[in-house]
Amino acid sequence: MIRSSKEDIAMEVAAECEQPSEDSETAALNIQAPGPTVSFYNLRYCVKERAGMFSMTWVEKEILKDVSGIMKSGMNAVMGPTGSGKTSLLDVIAGRKDPQGLKSGQVLVDGAVVTSSLRLSSAYVVQNDVLMGTLTVRENLTFSANLQLSPADHSFSDKAMKVESVIQELGLKDCADTKIGTMFLRGVSGGEKKRCSIGMELITSPSLLFLDEPTTGLDSNTAHMIITLLHKLSRNGRTIIFSIHQPRYSIFQQFDHLTLLNKGEIIYAGSADKAISYFEGLGYKCDPFNNPADFFLDITNGTLLPQADSAKSENMNGGELVVSENPLAVKYRQSQLGCSVTEQLQELTEGLKSESRPASDKAQYATPFYYQLMLVSSRTVKNILRNPQTSYAQVFLNIFFGVLVGLIYYQIPNSLPEALQNRTGAFFFLVINMVFGNLSAVELFISERVLFIHENSSGYYRTSVYFLSKVFADLIPNRILPVFIFSAIPYFMMALKPEVEAFFLYCVTMSMVSLSAVSLAFLVSASVGSFAMANIFIALPFVFMMVFGGFLVNLNSMLSGMSWLKWISIFRYGFNALAINELKGLVFTSNYTTMTGEMYLDHQEIDYSTWGFWQNQVALGGIMCICLVLAYVQLRRINRWK
Numbered sequence: 352m353i354r355s356s357k358e359d360i361a362m363e364v365a366a367e368c369e370q371p372s373e374d375s376e377t378a379a380l381n382i383q384a385p386g387p388t389v390s391f392y393n394l395r396y397c398v399k400e401r402a403g404m405f406s407m408t409w410v411e412k413e414i415l416k417d418v419s420g421i422m423k424s425g426m427n428a429v430m431g432p433t434g435s436g437k438t439s440l441l442d443v444i445a446g447r448k449d450p451q452g453l454k455s456g457q458v459l460v461d462g463a464v465v466t467s468s469l470r471l472s473s474a475y476v477v478q479n480d481v482l483m484g485t486l487t488v489r490e491n492l493t494f495s496a497n498l499q500l501s502p503a504d505h506s507f508s509d510k511a512m513k514v515e516s517v518i519q520e521l522g523l524k525d526c527a528d529t530k531i532g533t534m535f536l537r538g539v540s541g542g543e544k545k546r547c548s549i550g551m552e553l554i555t556s557p558s559l560l561f562l563d564e565p566t567t568g569l570d571s572n573t574a575h576m577i578i579t580l581l582h583k584l585s586r587n588g589r590t591i592i593f594s595i596h597q598p599r600y601s602i603f604q605q606f607d608h609l610t611l612l613n614k615g616e617i618i619y620a621g622s623a624d625k626a627i628s629y630f631e632g633l634g635y636k637c638d639p640f641n642n643p644a645d646f647f648l649d650i651t652n653g654t655l656l657p658q659a660d661s662a663k664s665e666n667m668n669g670g671e672l673v674v675s676e677n678p679l680a681v682k683y684r685q686s687q688l689g690c691s692v693t694e695q696l697q698e699l700t701e702g703l704k705s706e707s708r709p710a711s712d713k714a715q716y717a718t719p720f721y722y723q724l725m726l727v728s729s730r731t732v733k734n735i736l737r738n739p740q741t742s743y744a745q746v747f748l749n750i751f752f753g754v755l756v757g758l759i760y761y762q763i764p765n766s767l768p769e770a771l772q773n774r775t776g777a778f779f780f781l782v783i784n785m786v787f788g789n790l791s792a793v794e795l796f797i798s799e800r801v802l803f804i805h806e807n808s809s810g811y812y813r814t815s816v817y818f819l820s821k822v823f824a825d826l827i828p829n830r831i832l833p834v835f836i837f838s839a840i841p842y843f844m845m846a847l848k849p850e851v852e853a854f855f856l857y858c859v860t861m862s863m864v865s866l867s868a869v870s871l872a873f874l875v876s877a878s879v880g881s882f883a884m885a886n887i888f889i890a891l892p893f894v895f896m897m898v899f900g901g902f903l904v905n906l907n908s909m910l911s912g913m914s915w916l917k918w919i920s921i922f923r924y925g926f927n928a929l930a931i932n933e934l935k936g937l938v939f940t941s942n943y944t945t946m947t948g949e950m951y952l953d954h955q956e957i958d959y960s961t962w963g964f965w966q967n968q969v970a971l972g973g974i975m976c977i978c979l980v981l982a983y984v985q986l987r988r989i990n991r992w993k
């Protein structure tokens with residue numbers, strides 16, 4: 352964490368790089384112990400885009416063009432029209448953008464080079480609040496405290512006190528025990544949600560706080576309250592850097608430093624209260640009752656032009672500047688403000704060249720693996736208990752289909768042809784229900800994807816912790832318990848073998864079929880970001896597996912090039928195991944013939960030896976393990992960069 356321990360360095364660097372006028376600026380802010388100074392120079396950030404819709408060539412789009420600046424303790428606002436690069440600048444400084452896109456430039460905090468480790472050591476409040484909707488404000492804050500504060504340094508009572516103080520500081524006392532709210536559950540208001548998101552990050556007392564458009568989506572009074580809150584926090588020794596769209600005047604008044612961006616370039620960076628006079632110096636006129644924020648946006652949008660009679664305006668309209676360049680950006684670079692920043696940055700970076708070794712990129716966590724697993728699992732269980740619709744639906748569906756299968760194949764006789772036809776038909780139906788009944792598992796990693804990416808990138812917990820907690824919390828209530836209900840009901844209704852061992856092996860087979868189908872659904876869920884894609888990707892293999900299950904088509908008569916697909920069919924392994932378990936040892940009769948179950952299995956080329964039965968379980972177990980491992984790998988591969 353960039354906390355007070357680094358403040359000595361902050362003071363030194365600040366003393367080194369600050370101009371006298373800016374020292375007095377900081378003093379004027381009345382900040383006792385200033386937050387860190389963030390400097391960045393020559394930031395050039397590009398993304399790759401396809402040249403055309405079907406083109407195979409990629410072109411580079413420049414989002415930030417040689418952006419440099421210094422942001423000190425206090426309120427640092429980044430403004431500009433939509434698409435000007437505000438969020439990109441914030442993300443690059445906070446180390447949240449893909450480093451491959453950063454073509455040049457570096458970010459320094461208190462004069463030291465920072466790479467992606469800043470991502471874990473500073474706090475970042477994203478634009479769309481990412482909180483667990485079924486938990487209360489206090490529970491969310493406690494979750495953050497438990498995971499972000501090391502248990503070795505903070506006792507339970509310490510953490511509880513910290514949570515209480517954040518609740519007090521952010522004025523969340525009245526809604527502390529109200530749930531955040533979900534799609535189905537009305538919770539706290541938008542402003543309270545935003546304050547809770549800020550609180551989640553304040554738990555560690557970071558002295559550097561990034562916020563991406565903290566007022567977007569809030570009414571003007573709530574927006575004012577949020578900025579006033581940030582202003583108050585900044586006065587306790589914090590560097591607050593945020594992007595903001597079009598603030599009202601009372602909000603603008605609270606900014607200390609303003610960075611104005613236009614098309615990825617800085618057109619003004621300096622004291623917020625001197626911005627108007629800067630632009631007036633360039634020939635723009637701000638009407639007496641105009642909101643300064645609107646005035647700046649009108650300038651950047653080009654809707655406000657410099658006064659025609661101003662000598663300076665010639666340059667803004669083309670004059671001596673190269674036409675392709677942004678005249679406001681060029682003016683800023685040539686201005687005293689721009690030159691002073693460049694000089695300060697040169698001084699800072701000169702000393703750095705020899706010692707510019709970036710900090711380790713390896714993620715550091717405040718808590719050990721088992722502790723994270725306990726906390727994340729208990730949150731997942733709490734979430735399921737408070738949002739039990741999926742579990743109820745799963746149990747209900749299984750009871751319904753269990754009874755339905757039982758009624759369709761009620762009391763199967765031992766006389767041919769019903770004995771064989773109904774048994775094999777029932778097994779295939781059971782396996783189909785077991786596989787398709789678990790389609791809901793595809794939502795597991797999709798519904799909370801944004802929350803996982805935010806918490807994982809902020810260093811709350813490891814990917815493995817999240818994976819294990821989700822998998823086990825889903826498997827037991829949603830996949831294993833309902834399977835037992837579903838298996839037991841039709842078994843007795845159909846009058847299958849009345850033997851304990853046969854019933855047990857039947858249940859094992861059904862569970863293995865269910866678990867392997869669920870694991871495949873988990874793999875799809877971890878691989879794609881939307882339900883629509885997940886449904887397509889899960890339906891396709893399930894349907895193929897069904898065709899190659901051995902019931903709908905004779906696999907021995909199939910083209911050799913296609914028949915290999917039977918080896919990856921969950922349906923085939925499930926069906927074979929159920930058939931061996933039930934038919935082995937049974938004798939079926941008709942008026943003229945007698946037939947054993949073994950004869951039928953031989954005819955179907957199903958190996959009914961002991962190993963023949965268990966090899967199906969091993970194959971199902973193998974599919975399950977491979978899918979779970981791949982799901983975990985996919986979860987690790989999710990793009991965390993913005």
Ligand SMILES: Nc1ncnc2c1ncn2[C@@H]1O[C@H](COP(=O)(O)OP(=O)(O)OP(=O)(O)O)[C@@H](O)[C@H]1O
Nearest residue numbers: 398414431432433434435436437438439440596993
């Ligand atoms: N990953 C990306 N791929 C393609 N273009 C991108 C990417 N990230 C940003 N951009 C483009 O870069 C420009 C700046 O985007 P950015 O989100 O930083 O702007 P902004 O000023 O925050 O906009 P807004 O106020 O609308 O949020 C936009 O034109 C955007 O489309």
